[in-house]
Amino acid sequence: MWLLVGAIVPVVMWLGLLLVPWHPWSTREHLEADPPACVGLDDVTVLIPARNEADVIGTTLRALQAQGNGLQVIVIDDQSADSTASVASSYPGVRVISGAPLPEGWAGKLWALEQGRLQVRTPLTLLLDADIELRPGMLATLLLHKQREQRQFVSIMADLRRTSFWDRLLLPAFVYYFKLLYPFALSNSPSRWVAAGAGGCILVDTAMLDRIGGFGRLRDALIDDCALARQVKRAGGRTWIGLSRDVVSLRPYGSFASIHGMVARSAFTQLGYSTTVLLLVTVLFLWAYGVPLVLLGAPQLWPWAWLALGAMMLGYLPMLRYYRMPLWWALLLPLGAGLYLGMTWSSALRYWRGVRSQWKGRVYRADA
Numbered sequence: 142m143w144l145l146v147g148a149i150v151p152v153v154m155w156l157g158l159l160l161v162p163w164h165p166w167s168t169r170e171h172l173e174a175d176p177p178a179c180v181g182l183d184d185v186t187v188l189i190p191a192r193n194e195a196d197v198i199g200t201t202l203r204a205l206q207a208q209g210n211g212l213q214v215i216v217i218d219d220q221s222a223d224s225t226a227s228v229a230s231s232y233p234g235v236r237v238i239s240g241a242p243l244p245e246g247w248a249g250k251l252w253a254l255e256q257g258r259l260q261v262r263t264p265l266t267l268l269l270d271a272d273i274e275l276r277p278g279m280l281a282t283l284l285l286h287k288q289r290e291q292r293q294f295v296s297i298m299a300d301l302r303r304t305s306f307w308d309r310l311l312l313p314a315f316v317y318y319f320k321l322l323y324p325f326a327l328s329n330s331p332s333r334w335v336a337a338g339a340g341g342c343i344l345v346d347t348a349m350l351d352r353i354g355g356f357g358r359l360r361d362a363l364i365d366d367c368a369l370a371r372q373v374k375r376a377g378g379r380t381w382i383g384l385s386r387d388v389v390s391l392r393p394y395g396s397f398a399s400i401h402g403m404v405a406r407s408a409f410t411q412l413g414y415s416t417t418v419l420l421l422v423t424v425l426f427l428w429a430y431g432v433p434l435v436l437l438g439a440p441q442l443w444p445w446a447w448l449a450l451g452a453m454m455l456g457y458l459p460m461l462r463y464y465r466m467p468l469w470w471a472l473l474l475p476l477g478a479g480l481y482l483g484m485t486w487s488s489a490l491r492y493w494r495g496v497r498s499q500w501k502g503r504v505y506r507a508d509a
Contacts, residue, residue, distance in 0.1 A: 148445035151432050155452035158321075165324040166317070166456040168463040170383040172286055172297060176278025180285065183211035186260075186347075187267040190253035192219035192501045194271035195228050197391040201271055202232045208280040215260055216271075217253040222502075225271075236260075247360045249503055250340075255356040261347050268343040273299055275342070276387035283344050286381075293346045293378035294370060298339040299390040300464070307397045309470060314477040315404070316384070317460045322411070323367065329381050336374045337382045340366030341390065345373070352376050363410045363498050363505065384463065401484050406498045408488035419489055426482045429453070430475045 158166065187205060191198055198216070205214055212234075218226040219240040230237045238260065240253050247255075254268060267280070287295045298319070301312040323337035343366065350356075353372040362368035370380045394400050412418040433453070436446035454471035461468050491498075497505040 144439070144442065145445075147428075147432060148436050148442045148449075151429050151449040152445055152452065154429050155449055155456065159452055159456055163324045163326040165321045165326070166459055167326075168384055168459045170325040170329065170381075171463070172282060172383045172385050174276050174278040174282050174385075174387040176281050180209065180281040181211055182209045182280065182284075184263050185265045185267055185280070185284070185344075186213040186215060186263045187269050188254055188257040188261070189214065189216045189229075189269050189271050190219055190250050190257070191216050191221065191225050191229065191271040192249060192253075193221045193223045193225060195221070195223040195225045197272045198225060199228050199232070200274055200391055201269070202229065202235055204274040204276070205269075205280075206232065206234075207277050208275060212280070213263060215257050217257045219249055219253040243503070248363060248365065248505070249501065251356045251360055251362065251365055255360075258347075258350055258355050261350075264347055266345055266347045266350060268340070268345065270299075270341040270390075272390055272392040273341045274389045274391055276389065279385070279387045282387075283342075287344055290381055291379065292381045293349045294338070294373045294380040295344045296338040296340075296366065296370070296380070296382045297342040297385045297388040298382065299341040299388045300384075300386045301390045302393060303464070303466070304393065305395045307400055308394055309466060310473055310477050311397075311400050311480065312394065313460050313464050313466060313470070314457075314474065314481065315400075317457060318481065320460075323382075325382050328370070331379065333371075333374045336367060336371040336380060338366035338370035338380065339382060340369075342388045343369070345369075346378070349373055349376065349378050363407050386464075397480075401487065404481065404484040405488040405491060406500050408485040409492045410488075410498065412485070412489075414492060416489070419485065422485065423482060426478055430478045434475060 205212060214235045215238060216229040216235055217238045217240050226237050229235055238256060240256055243249055243252050283295060298316060303309045303312055323335055327335040328337040353376050358372055359365060359368040373380055412422065433446045433449035436442045454474060457471045457474050458468055461470055495506055
């Protein structure tokens with residue numbers, strides 16, 4: 142009896158995920174470059190926080206110059222130890238600000254953005270990571286979408302590079318889990334219960350940034366994109382988040398270690414540093430992914446096992462299809478889930494050892 146109940150639970154979980162009305166597995170919220178005949182960019186200032194990004198920032202700046210005329214670009218060199226500043230300053234029309242030392246209580250990216258925000262004089266601000274390439278026409282498409290949807294905040298989840306087995310196994314799943322955690326349909330609704338942002342590419346009203354008090358309101362946030370979206374919603378603004386294949390991350394991962402570093406720096410933060418939530422997530426993952434596999438060893442429960450596995454993989458297929466990957470990668474979803482659970486525990490262990498996060502040579506202490 143109890144074995145049957147244990148078999149039914151993952152079936153209910155996966156079928157329930159497929160049937161909830163907001164469809165968190167769907168890729169319907171997406172925006173691809175569809176450039177109009179003419180759109181002025183004079184109203185936009187791009188802020189690019191950059192720390193040791195000499196190898197990619199040139200590509201980012203060339204892509205911005207291809208978007209059109211009138212765009213203002215400010216690069217905030219965040220105490221780089223490489224040639225980031227000189228590379229950026231070699232591009233015509235790019236203004237480079239030497240970032241001040243990081244004050245106590247600030248996250249590095251947010252401190253850089255705050256210094257740049259004080260220099261913005263245009264109605265719109267584009268927050269762009271130094272490793273993000275916008276394909277031709279993407280900024281114009283963003284502007285028109287923002288105007289059409291009447292949003293004060295529009296963000297795009299970048300297309301992460303997939304050049305290795307580990308990239309293909311884990312990076313589409315990273316986007317998939319983000320969408321499960323922050324369903325885009327709910328985030329794009331007026332509800333303030335869910336607010337999601339993708340920090341690599343955010344177009345926001347400059348007046349809205351002023352209204353919320355700039356980046357000082359979220360100065361120590363490590364998941365700064367969602368924190369900013371939350372502040373915009375609290376201030377009465379409307380947000381929108383979607384996917385795009387024309388907003389491309391240039392950062393190479395390639396290895397499990399590099400992906401682990403990216404995930405572990407904020408996974409436990411995502412859980413609010415709660416051991417209870419971590420244990421609940423662990424039980425949830427083991428039940429959802431592990432139990433159906435275990436049940437394959439019990440022939441009398443095969444129908445339930447295959448139904449759970451089928452529903453599990455069916456929900457992942459839209460993500461694979463969107464990123465133009467072979468659908469058989471869905472068979473490896475349980476493996477990816479197990480690795481993500483392990484990376485979350487790794488993030489928690491770091492925190493318990495006193496490291497809240499570490500990135501780009503900076504360590505944020507858990508007791509800070």
